[in-house]
Amino acid sequence: MKGLKIVVLAKQVPDTRNVGKDAMKADGTVNRAVLPAIFNPEDLNALEQALRLKDKYPGTEITLLTMGPGRAAEIIREGLYRGADNGILLSDRAFAGSDTLATSYALSCTLKKMGKIDIIIAGRQAIDGDTAQVGPQVAEKLALPQITYAEDVISAENGKIVVKRRIERGVETVEGTLPMVVTVNASAPECRPRNAKFVMKYKHARAVSEMQNADEDYILLHNNRPYLNIGEWSVNDIETQAEELGLTGSPTKVKAIENVVFQAKEAKVLEPSDADMDELMKELIANHTIG
Amino acid sequence: MNNVFVYCEIEEGQIADVSLELLTKGRSLADDLKCNLEAVVIGADLKGIEKQIIPFGVDTLWIADDKSLYPYTTLPHTSIIVKLFEEEKPQIALMGATSIGRDLGPRVSSALHSGLTADCTSLIIGDHEDKKNKKEYKDLLYQIRPAFGGNIVATIINPDCRPQMATVREGVMKKEIRSEAYKGKVKNIEVEKYVKPEDFIVKVIERHMEASKVNIKNAGIVVAGGYGVGSKENFDKLYELADVIGAEVGASRAAVDAGYASHERQIGQTGVTVRPKLYIACGISGQIQHTAGMEESSMVIAINTDKNAPINNFADYIITGDIADVIPKMIKHYKLNTK
Numbered sequence: 001m002k003g004l005k006i007v008v009l010a011k012q013v014p015d016t017r018n019v020g021k022d023a024m025k026a027d028g029t030v031n032r033a034v035l036p037a038i039f040n041p042e043d044l045n046a047l048e049q050a051l052r053l054k055d056k057y058p059g060t061e062i063t064l065l066t067m068g069p070g071r072a073a074e075i076i077r078e079g080l081y082r083g084a085d086n087g088i089l090l091s092d093r094a095f096a097g098s099d100t101l102a103t104s105y106a107l108s109c110t111l112k113k114m115g116k117i118d119i120i121i122a123g124r125q126a127i128d129g130d131t132a133q134v135g136p137q138v139a140e141k142l143a144l145p146q147i148t149y150a151e152d153v154i155s156a157e158n159g160k161i162v163v164k165r166r167i168e169r170g171v172e173t174v175e176g177t178l179p180m181v182v183t184v185n186a187s188a189p190e191c192r193p194r195n196a197k198f199v200m201k202y203k204h205a206r207a208v209s210e211m212q213n214a215d216e217d218y219i220l221l222h223n224n225r226p227y228l229n230i231g232e233w234s235v236n237d238i239e240t241q242a243e244e245l246g247l248t249g250s251p252t253k254v255k256a257i258e259n260v261v262f263q264a265k266e267a268k269v270l271e272p273s274d275a276d277m278d279e280l281m282k283e284l285i286a287n288h289t290i291g
Numbered sequence: 292m293n294n295v296f297v298y299c300e301i302e303e304g305q306i307a308d309v310s311l312e313l314l315t316k317g318r319s320l321a322d323d324l325k326c327n328l329e330a331v332v333i334g335a336d337l338k339g340i341e342k343q344i345i346p347f348g349v350d351t352l353w354i355a356d357d358k359s360l361y362p363y364t365t366l367p368h369t370s371i372i373v374k375l376f377e378e379e380k381p382q383i384a385l386m387g388a389t390s391i392g393r394d395l396g397p398r399v400s401s402a403l404h405s406g407l408t409a410d411c412t413s414l415i416i417g418d419h420e421d422k423k424n425k426k427e428y429k430d431l432l433y434q435i436r437p438a439f440g441g442n443i444v445a446t447i448i449n450p451d452c453r454p455q456m457a458t459v460r461e462g463v464m465k466k467e468i469r470s471e472a473y474k475g476k477v478k479n480i481e482v483e484k485y486v487k488p489e490d491f492i493v494k495v496i497e498r499h500m501e502a503s504k505v506n507i508k509n510a511g512i513v514v515a516g517g518y519g520v521g522s523k524e525n526f527d528k529l530y531e532l533a534d535v536i537g538a539e540v541g542a543s544r545a546a547v548d549a550g551y552a553s554h555e556r557q558i559g560q561t562g563v564t565v566r567p568k569l570y571i572a573c574g575i576s577g578q579i580q581h582t583a584g585m586e587e588s589s590m591v592i593a594i595n596t597d598k599n600a601p602i603n604n605f606a607d608y609i610i611t612g613d614i615a616d617v618i619p620k621m622i623k624h625y626k627l628n629t630k
Binding site (some may be wrong): 014041045060099100101104128129133134137141145149166167168170173177178187253254255256267274276278281282285288 | 302349362364365366369389390391393394396397400401402404405406407408412419431434436438439443444445446447448449450451452463483489492493494495496497498499500501506509512536537568569590592603604606607609610611612614616617620621623624625627628629
């Protein structure tokens with residue numbers, strides 16, 4: 001049988017383990033420029049599922065699609081190193097301040113432009129927002145069915161897809177038709193490591209906005225090896241309604257932000273008494289560490 | 292019209308706890324807004340289900356009862372909710388932050404172009420002034436949630452789009468019956484008018500209960516035990532605590548070697564490295580081989596009988612005491628302060 005056309009939706013996320021005071025802008029949106037950026041963990045689980053399908057169905061093509069600033073091309077390279085075939089970076093000021101709905105709209109417009117796709121696969125949620133909304137909202141906007149909380153894409157052949165999904169108290173195996181949107185859980189297998197051969201091949205892969213200061217030799221290298229050019233699309237490359245984009249297209253607004261960044265401090269010494277344990281639990285609940 | 296709606300999940304004939312908690316919260320929001328509370332339940336064999344729902348103060352219960360609607364699949368439930376919301380125009384809609392609510396909610400919000408806030412920890416009614424556009428909003432739903440890995444708490448509002456949608460995790464809100472004698476009416480949804488045949492494109496072919504695999508690496512909270520826990524029975528107390536506060540259980544090499552925990556839970560140089568926001572070290576002395584695997588935790592609570600244990604150098608809270616005494620107290624006071 002012929003291979004599948006798979007698009008992996010991935011997001012470069014600020015590493016929420018290292019959050020400083022300047023992490024939020026005055027308008028309540030995230031100041032990504034000051035934070036270390038990583039490949040969203042569950043999107044790596046999603047990439048692994050795509051790579052397994054590629055192993056199983058030769059001829060399968062995996063495209064990594066990400067929306068973000070120029071430096072988000074880093075995760076496309078990371079995907080190429082692990083076996084993805086190509087990538088598209090969707091990058092434009094017009095998308096700034098998007099909530100999940102405006103993000104899903106921009107991604108769905110891009111996916112429409114990419115032609116026939118069999119499976120759109122994404123991580124369940126991103127660690128910066130933990131909303132788990134973009135996958136299902138992309139599916140709705142493309143009028144495609146969805147399978148969320150996937151742990152194993154068992155098969156995808158003859159127009160059918162079978163997926164094992166993790167639900168609260170057990171597992172469920174579901175069958176649907178292609179095309180399908182699938183979101184993958186952290187409980188799915190971890191992504192394979194980089195492949196040295198692919199690292200050699202793609203280490204100079206760059207998106208247009210990363211090539212602005214490139215010298216002539218580097219431009220020549222990219223002209224000679226077209227696979228080193230990471231596709232970069234702006235709002236002008238897709239068909240959109242301006243009022244659906246960015247802050248304007250976002251129904252949810254951030255009204256207020258309370259910072260709960262933990263300060264380095266002296267250790268508190270507690271007695272194993274009811275009073276101290278009560279105090280401890282109150283503190284942990286109040287600063288949202290637990291509960 | 293413009294009432295508060297709660298989507299009720301059902302599992303084997305029982306309304307899920309999270310839904311009952313949302314009904315309780317929904318009732319109090321409806322009281323604040325002086326409007327009605329309505330509930331929707333979608334499933335099969337729902338005869339008599341109103342007895343579980345109306346006592347929570349539900350004025351109208353919508354029931355879609357058809358064998359094709361259980362177990363839950365995305366599209367039929369979405370079709371019913373979207374059409375019902377288009378007709379009834381709720382101002383607020385609440386769902387559980389479960390594998391169902393987090394599958395259904397975004398789909399519905401996308402179809403209705405309404406905002407949705409996931410995993411809210413608090414919901415209150417308040418006003419809002421949009422200074423830039425000089426607009427005043429009365430009685431909006433403040434959707435309050437931690438974001439950014441728990442480093443900030445954000446208050447989210449949907450000024451212009453309805454319904455204002457939010458999901459909430461189980462156990463966050465309290466569950467309280469309004470009155471056993473509460474009078475609410477039941478409305479049956481004519482399923483065939485709401486659902487299309489093509490909505491049944493995804494079929495559940497097999498379902499079974501199965502414990503989830505150990506996943507300490509990505510856990511937000513880790514309760515870890517060392518040799519100092521002393522016995523397998525004491526180690527069980529760690530599981531109890533982890534269960535209550537939503538944590539995973541980890542172990543030091545010495546605890547694994549002593550047979551208190553399986554190897555997949557081992558944290559440290561020869562095990563897994565974890566970076567949770569809270570690490571509770573129980574009876575762990577703090578050998579470097581262990582601390583190498585947990586030193587990047589955001590917050591550490593060390594419980595140890597030895598007040599000079601090296602682990603205390605990493606701790607934000609030091610509790611000098613016995614596991615068998617301290618952990619039950621932590622569980623007790625966690626419960627007292629959350630409900």
